[in-house]
Amino acid sequence: MAKHSNIDQPLSFPILIGDIGGTNARFSLLVDAFSEPREFPIVHTADFATINDAIQAGVMDKTAQQPRSAILAVAGPIRGDEIPLTNCDWVVKPKDMIKALNLTDVVIINDFEAQALAIANMPDAYREPIAPRPDTRIASRVVLGPGTGLGVAGLVHAQGKWIPVPGEGGHIDIGPRSKRDYEVFPHIKTIEGRVAAEQILCGRGMVNLYNAICKVDGVEPALAEPKDVSHAGLDGSDPQAVETLSLFATYLGRIAGDMAMIFMARGGVYLAGGISQKILPALKKPEFRTAFEDKAPHNTLLQAIPTYVVTHPLAALAGLATYARTPGRFGLALEERRWRR
Structure with a gap:
């Protein structure tokens, strides 16, 4: 798995979109560039030991259309292959996520980058x-x-x-x-x-x-x-x-x-x-x-x-969906923040 090969290549649909907070995690699934995201029930982070468990139970087990890639917004800076979350015991490990959830791609960005993406076309x-x-x-x-x-x-x-x-x-x-x-x-x-x-x-x-x-x-x-x-x-x-x-x-x-x-x-x-x-x-x-x-x-x-x-009740998810549909409109820096199978 590499972080740098074809770094600007668009994510593969269906795309899992996630806004991960200290108390709640919100997920949706974007099947293609023209559909509206399918939303899933809010996940309480304290109910699951890991983010992989939460995604499996909260998304994967609830849809026949399985995501091929994921873009997640988390609170805090993204450094390295293990990303601890603020006010939550979860540690995001993109390499493990790719293996455990059978994904080809994972992108992790800052939660307020997602808010910024949202205001481009609010x-x-x-x-x-x-x-x-x-x-x-x-x-x-x-x-x-x-x-x-x-x-x-x-x-x-x-x-x-x-x-x-x-x-x-x-x-x-x-x-x-x-x-x-x-x-x-x-x-x-x-x-x-x-x-x-x-x-x-x-x-x-x-x-x-x-x-x-x-x-x-x-x-x-x-x-x-x-x-x-x-x-x-x-x-x-x-x-x-x-x-x-x-x-x-x-x-x-x-x-x-x-x-x-x-x-x-x-x-x-x-x-x-x-x-x-x-x-x-x-x-x-x-x-x-x-x-x-x-x-x-x-x-x-x-x-x-x-x-x-x-x-907007789900502004961060809306921002991520906008980016996922039209990545060419944005100059989102993916170096050290994109992991591929």
């Missing part, structure tokens, strides 16, 4: 505009996903192709600007003394921010789970939760604007992940766009860039 029905702007440019884009962590990826448009650019943008520094920021930030839990964006802009980060606001206000935190903070912030039942969502939207707007400038994302900035969908009413208030556009001396540039919340 239908209007699955993207909710925040402060609608004209969307007429075929130009580079950015996707951010506050969820378990903060995922970030660019989608560069160059030489007629979409090129996904994964990274660790969720771990950049974030700092205070306003008087209120300077009151709250000293109480944000740090990582070795550093306030990374992910310390605020994710599920646990939302709780971190809520606790800091309670500390400044001298009140005992009444909420301990991200969903409780977001619910109370939206319905107005907890003043500190209301401010948490306001500041969360502000800080997310600042980071989104930074990423838009880094990638010159004139094609738009997309907010993916479950949190963005759940707090959509808060993101549609002025705070997000105000912070997004407040990038002097480049305010005018940011004002022209559209922003969206991705509402």
